[in-house]
Amino acid sequence: xxxxxxxxxxxxxxxxxxxxxxxxxxxxxxxxxxxxxxxxxxxxxxxxxxxxxxxxxxxxxxxxxxxxxxxxxxxxxxxxxxxxxxxxxxxxxxxxxxxxxxxxxxxxxxxxxxxxxxxxxxxxxxxxxxxxxxxxxxxxxxxxxxxxxxxxxxxxxxxxxxxxxxxxxxxxxxxxxxxxxxxxxxxxxxxxxxxxxxxxxxxxxxxxxxxxxxxxxxxxxxxxxxxxxxxxxxxxxxxxxxxxxxxxxxxxxxxxxxxxxxxxxxxxxxxxxxxxxxxxxxxxxxxxxx
Numbered sequence: 001x002x003x004x005x006x007x008x009x010x011x012x013x014x015x016x017x018x019x020x021x022x023x024x025x026x027x028x029x030x031x032x033x034x035x036x037x038x039x040x041x042x043x044x045x046x047x048x049x050x051x052x053x054x055x056x057x058x059x060x061x062x063x064x065x066x067x068x069x070x071x072x073x074x075x076x077x078x079x080x081x082x083x084x085x086x087x088x089x090x091x092x093x094x095x096x097x098x099x100x101x102x103x104x105x106x107x108x109x110x111x112x113x114x115x116x117x118x119x120x121x122x123x124x125x126x127x128x129x130x131x132x133x134x135x136x137x138x139x140x141x142x143x144x145x146x147x148x149x150x151x152x153x154x155x156x157x158x159x160x161x162x163x164x165x166x167x168x169x170x171x172x173x174x175x176x177x178x179x180x181x182x183x184x185x186x187x188x189x190x191x192x193x194x195x196x197x198x199x200x201x202x203x204x205x206x207x208x209x210x211x212x213x214x215x216x217x218x219x220x221x222x223x224x225x226x227x228x229x230x231x232x233x234x235x236x237x238x239x240x241x242x243x244x245x246x247x248x249x250x251x252x253x254x255x256x257x258x259x260x261x262x263x264x265x266x267x268x269x270x271x272x273x274x275x276x277x278x279x280x281x282x283x284x285x286x287x288x289x290x
Contacts, residue, residue, distance in 0.1 A: 073154030092289030097177030102133030197288035
């Protein structure tokens, strides 16, 4: 097993969230690893592995899942809608917002996990305006540069409206997002006054005090102790949330990496932190969306 250092993880984080320059990342990783061969062995351990087995199988007979289309802000949105097969009565609804690799198998798996907890779950494909999520993670990441964030947020608002009006929904809608999706959920909490609960995993915070003042949903915010890039925004965010009297909880998971919830990334996943954050998320949604 190659030794993976914090500097390597930081270099990967910069590549995936800042530069999107694979050549530069591999050059940096080669220097840190000592050889091109070592870098080639380490890179897959840092990245998400799409071949990783799902925690909940796609054909699990406890669930009913389907690919759907629904009205976005200015065009058709694609998504993955899933619920328990034997669910009776109207269900609280949860939007699951993907990372910057789009609606991939991992996020579909997360949606199924959420559905097993008793929710009507929709995982939107926010790359729908660009034709949908490509199969290749690197291509998906590159395409994110073309996304219009104003439209992303508007499509998120449309997704809230769609679920509130769904016949299977009890009219209460929460949202949970990871990484890019965590930042998107924070932005959605600003833009959607009828969002009932918001959970952001290591997500970028709103910067403008006037935006934070518009947040209506209670917030549950999960952060990774070693995630310096995202954590730099916490003090100002906390200050403004307090100043505006907003309802929020912040949990810091010490000693873990950004993306600690993603079990397809061997170098960054932390089972203990992921399980604890998930239990807190489910309890929060069950309280706020009942």
